[in-house]
Amino acid sequence: MTDHHGAAPVGPLTLAWVHRHLSPDERIVGTEALHGGITADVRRLTIDTRDGGTRHLVLRSFVDPSSVERAEEWLNREADALALLAGTxxxxxxxxxxxxxAAHCEYPSLLMTHLAGRTVLDDEGLEARVPLLARQLVAIHAVRPAERPREYEALTTADTVVVPRGADTAAWAAAIKVIRRPAPRYEGRFLHRDFQPGNVLFDVPTARSAGARITGVVDWAAASWGPADLDVAHCSTNLALLHGPAWGQRFAEAYEEAGGVLAAAAGERLYWQVRDSLACSEEVQVVARAWREAGRAELTTRAVEERLDAYVTGLMDALG
Incomplete structure (x- = not known):
C-alpha cells in the first residue's frame, strides 16, 4: 500500500499492528503522507468502517536513523501527554x-486519532490567528498534571550556535553572552515545547481567517516541565521567521493579553527569547525546507536566516 505524494509505503508489520487496534470488520484502505514532520514520518490512515463509512487515524513513525535512538523516549512522552490531556x-x-x-512495527510508532482542521502558515489572516494561538497556549500552561513530566531541554549551548552568514556579529556575540549566564529562576508550567503554527490545526471558513478557530494541537513528543516564557519564546521565534520579526514580539504581548504570565524582569524574558532564537540557528535549513514543502516556497534557507538575524538583532537592540 503506497502513500499518496510518493512516500515510502507503510511496512507490513506496522499495518498488521495497526489492524490489531481496529474494530472487527474494519480495514485500512489508504495512507497519505502529511507534511510538516521533521523528526518523524506522519501519515493519515483511511479506515473502512463496518457501517460502510470511513474514519481516519494518524500514524507517527521514527524512521530516520538519527532519530531512532531517542524514539522510545519521545514516543513514551507523547503517549503520556495525550493520556494526560484527555478530558482537559x-x-x-x-x-x-x-x-x-518497534517490538511489533518496522519502526518505533504511535497511533492516534485524527483531528479535523489544517495547519495555516500563510501571512494572510495572521492578525486574527495570533490571539487564538496565544489563548491556546495559556490553556496548555493551565494544565496541572498529577505527575510532573521531565524537565525541559535547552536544545542549544553558547558553543553550538550557528551565526548566519552576514549577520550582525556584535548583536549575536551579545546574545550568546546572554545564554552563558545561569537560567533565571522560574515557576514551572506544563509545556508543549514545540508550540508553533505548524503544530496547531485550524478551521478557517474564509480566506481572510474571519471566524477561524483552533481545532486541536498536535506533536506532543517534547512535552515537558519548565517556564512559560520558553513556550512563548519558541512560538515567537517561529512567527518571526514565518511572517517577519515584528510578529515575535506581538505574540508575547498577545499571550499576556490572554491572561498568561511571563517573567517580571525584562532581562529574564530576554534570556528565554534569546535562548530559543539561538537554538533555531542550528536547524534553519531543516525548518525552512519543511515550510517550503508546506507551501511557503519563498522561505529559502537564506530568507529565513535573514529574518532570524533581524529578530535576534531586534531583541538585543530592545535591551539597549
Whole structure:
C-alpha cells in the first residue's frame, strides 16, 4: 500500500499492528503522507468502517536513523501527554496505541486519532490567528498534571550556535553572552515545547481567517516541565521567521493579553527569547525546507536566516 505524494509505503508489520487496534470488520484502505514532520514520518490512515463509512487515524513513525535512538523516549512522552490531556480544555489527538521500541512495527510508532482542521502558515489572516494561538497556549500552561513530566531541554549551548552568514556579529556575540549566564529562576508550567503554527490545526471558513478557530494541537513528543516564557519564546521565534520579526514580539504581548504570565524582569524574558532564537540557528535549513514543502516556497534557507538575524538583532537592540 503506497502513500499518496510518493512516500515510502507503510511496512507490513506496522499495518498488521495497526489492524490489531481496529474494530472487527474494519480495514485500512489508504495512507497519505502529511507534511510538516521533521523528526518523524506522519501519515493519515483511511479506515473502512463496518457501517460502510470511513474514519481516519494518524500514524507517527521514527524512521530516520538519527532519530531512532531517542524514539522510545519521545514516543513514551507523547503517549503520556495525550493520556494526560484527555478530558482537559486542550484538544489533542486521542492515544490509540504506542510501540516505542518497534517490538511489533518496522519502526518505533504511535497511533492516534485524527483531528479535523489544517495547519495555516500563510501571512494572510495572521492578525486574527495570533490571539487564538496565544489563548491556546495559556490553556496548555493551565494544565496541572498529577505527575510532573521531565524537565525541559535547552536544545542549544553558547558553543553550538550557528551565526548566519552576514549577520550582525556584535548583536549575536551579545546574545550568546546572554545564554552563558545561569537560567533565571522560574515557576514551572506544563509545556508543549514545540508550540508553533505548524503544530496547531485550524478551521478557517474564509480566506481572510474571519471566524477561524483552533481545532486541536498536535506533536506532543517534547512535552515537558519548565517556564512559560520558553513556550512563548519558541512560538515567537517561529512567527518571526514565518511572517517577519515584528510578529515575535506581538505574540508575547498577545499571550499576556490572554491572561498568561511571563517573567517580571525584562532581562529574564530576554534570556528565554534569546535562548530559543539561538537554538533555531542550528536547524534553519531543516525548518525552512519543511515550510517550503508546506507551501511557503519563498522561505529559502537564506530568507529565513535573514529574518532570524533581524529578530535576534531586534531583541538585543530592545535591551539597549
Amino acid at each position: 480544555d486542550v484538544t489533542a489527538p486521542g492515544l490509540v496505541a504506542v510501540d516505542p521500541t
